[in-house]
Amino acid sequence: EDLTIRMGSGHPIGLLAYTETAHEWFAPELRRRIEEETEHTITIQEFHAGQVAKVTEVLEATQDGILDIGFMSLIFEPSKAYLQTFTLFLPFSSPSAALTTEASKATFEAFPEMSQSFADEHNQIYLGGACAENYGLGSDFGWEQFSELQGHRIAGAGTNLEWIVGATPVASNLNEAYQSIQSGVYEGYISASAWWQTFKLNEVAPHFKSVDFGAQYVSAVTINKDTWEALPEDVQQILMEMGEEWGGVTAEICDRNDAEGEARLADLGVEVTAISAEAQAEWAEALADFPQRMADELNGRGQPGSEVLNFYISKLEELGHAWPYRYAVE
Amino acid sequence: MGGPEFAIAIVVILVVLILLSVPVVVALGLCSYFGLAWLTGSTRVPGSLLSNTAYEALRDYVFAVIPLFVLMGELISRSGTASDLYGIINRGFKRLPGRLALATVGGNAVFGAVTGVSIASAAAFSRIAYPQMVRYAYDKSVALGSIAGSASLGMLLPPSVLMIVWGVVSEQSIGRLFVAGVLPGLLLAGMFFLFIIVSAWWKPQAFGAGADTQPGAAADAPETEAERSERRREVRGAFGVMVLIVLVLGGIWFGVFTPTEAAGVGVIFALALAVIKGVSLREVGDAVLEAGRISAPLLFLLITAQMYARLLALGGINDVIQGMFLSISDAPSVILMLMILIWFVLGMVIDSTSIILLTVPIFAPLAANMGFDPIAFAIIGIVAIEAGLLTPPLGLCVYTVKGSVNDPEATLARIFRGAIPYWVILLILVALVAVFPGIATWLPSQM
Amino acid sequence: MRLILLAERLVDLVGRTLKYLAAALLLAVSLLISADVLGRAVFSHPIDGVAEIVANGIVVIAFLQVTYAVTSGAMLRSELLLTRLGPVGLRIAETVSALLGALLFYLIARASWSPMIRAIETKEFAGYSGFQMPVWPVRVVIETGSILAIAAYLLIALRTALIGVRPRPVDAAPAL
Ligand code: NA
Numbered sequence: 024e025d026l027t028i029r030m031g032s033g034h035p036i037g038l039l040a041y042t043e044t045a046h047e048w049f050a051p052e053l054r055r056r057i058e059e060e061t062e063h064t065i066t067i068q069e070f071h072a073g074q075v076a077k078v079t080e081v082l083e084a085t086q087d088g089i090l091d092i093g094f095m096s097l098i099f100e101p102s103k104a105y106l107q108t109f110t111l112f113l114p115f116s117s118p119s120a121a122l123t124t125e126a127s128k129a130t131f132e133a134f135p136e137m138s139q140s141f142a143d144e145h146n147q148i149y150l151g152g153a154c155a156e157n158y159g160l161g162s163d164f165g166w167e168q169f170s171e172l173q174g175h176r177i178a179g180a181g182t183n184l185e186w187i188v189g190a191t192p193v194a195s196n197l198n199e200a201y202q203s204i205q206s207g208v209y210e211g212y213i214s215a216s217a218w219w220q221t222f223k224l225n226e227v228a229p230h231f232k233s234v235d236f237g238a239q240y241v242s243a244v245t246i247n248k249d250t251w252e253a254l255p256e257d258v259q260q261i262l263m264e265m266g267e268e269w270g271g272v273t274a275e276i277c278d279r280n281d282a283e284g285e286a287r288l289a290d291l292g293v294e295v296t297a298i299s300a301e302a303q304a305e306w307a308e309a310l311a312d313f314p315q316r317m318a319d320e321l322n323g324r325g326q327p328g329s330e331v332l333n334f335y336i337s338k339l340e341e342l343g344h345a346w347p348y349r350y351a352v353e
Numbered sequence: 354m355g356g357p358e359f360a361i362a363i364v365v366i367l368v369v370l371i372l373l374s375v376p377v378v379v380a381l382g383l384c385s386y387f388g389l390a391w392l393t394g395s396t397r398v399p400g401s402l403l404s405n406t407a408y409e410a411l412r413d414y415v416f417a418v419i420p421l422f423v424l425m426g427e428l429i430s431r432s433g434t435a436s437d438l439y440g441i442i443n444r445g446f447k448r449l450p451g452r453l454a455l456a457t458v459g460g461n462a463v464f465g466a467v468t469g470v471s472i473a474s475a476a477a478f479s480r481i482a483y484p485q486m487v488r489y490a491y492d493k494s495v496a497l498g499s500i501a502g503s504a505s506l507g508m509l510l511p512p513s514v515l516m517i518v519w520g521v522v523s524e525q526s527i528g529r530l531f532v533a534g535v536l537p538g539l540l541l542a543g544m545f546f547l548f549i550i551v552s553a554w555w556k557p558q559a560f561g562a563g564a565d566t567q568p569g570a571a572a573d574a575p576e577t578e579a580e581r582s583e584r585r586r587e588v589r590g591a592f593g594v595m596v597l598i599v600l601v602l603g604g605i606w607f608g609v610f611t612p613t614e615a616a617g618v619g620v621i622f623a624l625a626l627a628v629i630k631g632v633s634l635r636e637v638g639d640a641v642l643e644a645g646r647i648s649a650p651l652l653f654l655l656i657t658a659q660m661y662a663r664l665l666a667l668g669g670i671n672d673v674i675q676g677m678f679l680s681i682s683d684a685p686s687v688i689l690m691l692m693i694l695i696w697f698v699l700g701m702v703i704d705s706t707s708i709i710l711l712t713v714p715i716f717a718p719l720a721a722n723m724g725f726d727p728i729a730f731a732i733i734g735i736v737a738i739e740a741g742l743l744t745p746p747l748g749l750c751v752y753t754v755k756g757s758v759n760d761p762e763a764t765l766a767r768i769f770r771g772a773i774p775y776w777v778i779l780l781i782l783v784a785l786v787a788v789f790p791g792i793a794t795w796l797p798s799q800m
Numbered sequence: 801m802r803l804i805l806l807a808e809r810l811v812d813l814v815g816r817t818l819k820y821l822a823a824a825l826l827l828a829v830s831l832l833i834s835a836d837v838l839g840r841a842v843f844s845h846p847i848d849g850v851a852e853i854v855a856n857g858i859v860v861i862a863f864l865q866v867t868y869a870v871t872s873g874a875m876l877r878s879e880l881l882l883t884r885l886g887p888v889g890l891r892i893a894e895t896v897s898a899l900l901g902a903l904l905f906y907l908i909a910r911a912s913w914s915p916m917i918r919a920i921e922t923k924e925f926a927g928y929s930g931f932q933m934p935v936w937p938v939r940v941v942i943e944t945g946s947i948l949a950i951a952a953y954l955l956i957a958l959r960t961a962l963i964g965v966r967p968r969p970v971d972a973a974p975a976l
């Protein structure tokens with residue numbers, strides 16, 4: 024059988040780890056395995072950078088079959104996949120993408136309703152999840168103490184706006200960041216070091232603080248249910264395996280991007296510094312109520328918010344992460 | 354499955370429908386639906402393309418600039434301050450042929466530089482400049498052409514939405530792209546100016562040569578008190594509109610707001626200006642209604658152009674383009690010309706952002722392999738795409754001007770005709786940058 | 801015939817009413833943006849969710865205007881053929897164009913129905929945890945606007961086929 028698969032995402036290929044692995048690893052590896060391990064052949068068409076679906080549309084495009092396989096950032100699906108972005112509700116988790124991926128995978132396994140909802144409500148099969156890079160704080164001013172952020176305007180997108188306490192949060196997106204920082208609309212942005220360079224923000228904001236908010240498990244790969252059901256069983260098997268492996272492959276790229284990102288920023292003359300343990304603990308403590316607030320909201324929607332957050336807090340701890348402030352969620 | 358035949362077929366069908374006077378929005382939307390239905394053998398997938406795009410295409414903060422800048426232009430126009438400014442320019446530069454067209458090009462450059470979206474400045478300037486040029490007896494085709502043609506200037510002068518999209522897709526420094534656009538932008542403005550001065554000298558009657566007989570521009574007779582007070586009123590109006598422009602530009606420059614926000618703030622300033630100039634509440638209401646009437650069809654044009662761009666992507670236009678490069682030639686100059694041709698042709702049917710998303714991921718690495726400077730290449734691409742927005746059958750800038758002026762004599766054919774010199778000049782700029790990439794690369798190399 | 805003309809006036813009325821609504825919304829958007837800028841620059845306190853509200857507002861403004869855009873003939877088109885046709889040809893061309901317009905908006909309305917129902921049933925929202933904005937109003941406006949556009953286009957087709965091309969409404973001087 025000759026199969027044709029349309030896969031895509033809303034971000035450009037070179038921008039984020041999850042689209043890079045979608046293009047560099049998932050597509051060629053899928054072709055290779057199908058051709059080597061089965062009788063079938065496959066044609067893969069790729070549509071990244073929002074060519075057919077913007078970041079906010081990938082889930083729906085996969086639901087309706089515009090895309091067969093969608094690589095999505097669940098940050099942009101607050102309504103349809105809120106619980107699934109639970110790592111965002113627990114800032115200062117592990118900077119290691121490998122560790123975060125392991126703990127998050129375990130959480131998805133412990134709460135199967137998180138992946139099942141894709142099939143039940145959105146006509147697609149959840150194949151696997153993956154991390155995004157570790158968030159830090161880039162800015163056009165230098166700072167050391169948490170209290171120094173007071174009075175500065177710092178931008179973020181989506182849930183990570185909630186992490187900005189002390190300073191004034193400004194909602195924005197990375198596409199606008201360059202102009203906005205240059206003209207002084209805001210002075211910093213919650214971002215990974217790799218993106219700081221991709222969006223050339225080093226040109227306008229020469230300070231990057233490794234705040235270590237942590238790598239976030241917010242990407243997912245899913246396949247349209249009708250496409251899935253029409254696929255031969257051995258191909259389904261391969262897709263299941265690859266969805267499972269994708270998180271690990273992406274974690275490697277994330278960790279590499281973080282290390283290289285900081286090194287490259289330093290080469291470009293950006294002052295890259297690590298946050299002091301004291302400032303980190305202060306910031307984390309200032310966010311002490313945040314996880315509880317998120318859990319309450321999720322619980323109110325009939326979802327196991329508290330259970331999921333507690334499970335993840337303990338799981339990361341079990342794997343060796345020391346929370347700068349140990350959140351307690353009821 | 355798509356392929357070259359499919360890609361050609363959907364472009365030909367679209368062009369035929371448009372030539373048959375089917376509304377452009379309808380032609381784009383129906384082509385997208387039935388093209389995708391044919392491609393996928395389903396009705397659910399194309400239906401979803403329509404509903405997703407209808408919901409998502411405009412859901413971006415940046416598109417707010419279109420209705421907002423139209424409204425700002427409308428308010429400025431109704432306040433009479435634009436008329437004051439043009440009156441002063443007309444009298445003040447009496448010896449300069451084509452001065453109002455020059456003012457329009459200059460103003461549009463400033464405006465476009467601010468908005469970063471060429472159709473927003475085309476729409477706003479249609480409201481501000483067209484009635485003035487008609488008042489001073491400019492040939493309509495000349496007037497319309499200067500508005501549509503000069504809207505492209507804003508894309509080269511920072512900030513520019515197109516450059517940001519280009520920079521992100523091709524992983525270029527946005528700051529360097531911004532700087533790279535400055536010299537070509539000035540050169541382009543210079544060529545537009547030169548063209549206008551030469552043609553106004555050549556054919557003065559098309560550039561309002563009889564305008565001296567217009568009211569408010571009386572010859573050398575001594576001024577009466579009424580005339581002097583009229584002059585003072587005019588100066589105050591012109592001063593008001595200049596202050597507004599400085600506030601909006603300065604606000605962006607000094608970081609008080611982003612370009613999108615400038616549109617919102619600009620409306621409030623223009624509203625204040627209109628009230629100060631004694632525009633009645635009813636007329637302000639009219640201005641708001643008119644801005645809505647003009648922008649709705651433009652917004653629908655953007656929605657359906659995006660539907661169509663998505664069909665082109667799904668129909669495998671990427672593979673078609675790549676195949677074309679492989680089969681035709683490996684001489685860099687031929688490939689570059691082919692790219693420019695493709696941009697130019699796509700510019701005739703879809704919007705500039707979609708063109709960049711469709712082609713730059715293929716073109717940029719190819720160009721880098723052939724040794725083209727990526728910065729010069731980006732400038733070439735942006736200028737070629739903007740040129741395509743001025744050509745039939747569906748130059749978005751031309752349709753924008755058409756939708757924004759209330760004059761049955763301002764036919765599409767007239768605007769397309771008036772815009773010809775401008776896209777020819779844009780293509781000359783493309784050639785210049787291709788031959789002398791230093792025009793684009795010199796300034797950034799000094800950074 | 802009378803029925804068609806009556807329906808035409810009804811659709812005109814609805815289109816105008818929605819047009820007023822859209823105009824008010826447009827003014828509100830610019831006020832909101834200015835307030836946000838002022839809040840941020842002067843009081844270091846931006847308004848939550850402005851970008852989200854404005855982005856959704858533009859979609860609403862577009863679809864509130866669609867009926868009026870259709871009835872007033874503002875949907876942009878090439879006049880190349882129209883200016884060369886005789887009266888009968890013109891009627892045929894106008895009828896076919898209007899039918900195609902009705903078809904497009906029928907397809908949009910049909911496809912947008914279930915996302916709208918879903919948005920209402922699941923209380924879908926856009927934004928983020930700190931600022932949640934319901935999706936259903938936008939979806940309802942898209943659906944309503946599309947259905948009204950179908951009606952407007954069908955009426956144009958019926959009228960053009962049975963009575964003749966409608967004299968262009970006097971929107972050159974914006975009618976109120
Ligand atoms: Na969505």
Ligand code: NA
Pocket residue numbers: 465466467468469470507508509510511512513514
């Ligand atoms: Na610009």
